[in-house]
Amino acid sequence: MLLKLQVFAFLLLQEGQVAFDIQSMWAQMGWTARAVVIIMFIMSAYSIGIMIDRLIAFNGARKQSRLFAPAVAGALREGKLDEAIKIADRYKKSHLAKVVVAGLQEFKAHQLSSEIPGEEIEASKRALERAEAIVHAELKRGISALATIGSSAVFVGLFGTVVGIINAFQGISTEKSTGLGAVAGGISEALVATAIGLFVAIPAVWMFNYFTTRLESLDVEMGNSSSELIDYFLKRSHQRAGAGK
Numbered sequence: 001m002l003l004k005l006q007v008f009a010f011l012l013l014q015e016g017q018v019a020f021d022i023q024s025m026w027a028q029m030g031w032t033a034r035a036v037v038i039i040m041f042i043m044s045a046y047s048i049g050i051m052i053d054r055l056i057a058f059n060g061a062r063k064q065s066r067l068f069a070p071a072v073a074g075a076l077r078e079g080k081l082d083e084a085i086k087i088a089d090r091y092k093k094s095h096l097a098k099v100v101v102a103g104l105q106e107f108k109a110h111q112l113s114s115e116i117p118g119e120e121i122e123a124s125k126r127a128l129e130r131a132e133a134i135v136h137a138e139l140k141r142g143i144s145a146l147a148t149i150g151s152s153a154v155f156v157g158l159f160g161t162v163v164g165i166i167n168a169f170q171g172i173s174t175e176k177s178t179g180l181g182a183v184a185g186g187i188s189e190a191l192v193a194t195a196i197g198l199f200v201a202i203p204a205v206w207m208f209n210y211f212t213t214r215l216e217s218l219d220v221e222m223g224n225s226s227s228e229l230i231d232y233f234l235k236r237s238h239q240r241a242g243a244g245k
Contacts, residue, residue, distance in 0.1 A: 036160030050142040064094035102131035128226040150204035157197020164190025
């Protein structure tokens, strides 16, 4: 298919000098082709907005987590839960801080409560799982839209191409003329829609795969932090139980 398009483009160049003027091409486009181009630019702007937003969110989460991890580890080694919670509250963008603070608050609340003795570990584990799910959803926001744009932009562009080619051949029947020169303008307009579709779809697919990989990495980090925090709670509970005997 690609070879046929290359041959066809070569023949167009040999047949006549087809000027690529965007303004005149836009003026000659039908309302369907114009609608396709406008939709493609809206999809492109929306995908670029998502890319920028997710890059800022992911980079902020990684940067703050690198500062948060050693700070909270030092507070936990000294047994200062309140200090660890205050440290987590200072790093609002950190995905690790959002998960850890949920577990710390739940563990501390059950330590102070006598209604459910011995259940602080399970309650903390559930709180950590809920926090992980919430943070995962926050980080994933908009990424599925990139997948939708990447998979549909090509077909929207192809629709514009098909409509443009139909209009080009209708022009042949109207003008009663044949040859490549008669359809060169219409074919070039039609192929612009496919080019725009590829221009929108390819970056969206690339960035979707990139963000998916980074999200998986952040999920692993949150899971490891939750596991380490549960181990810390177990050790602390055993120490408290041993001291009480």
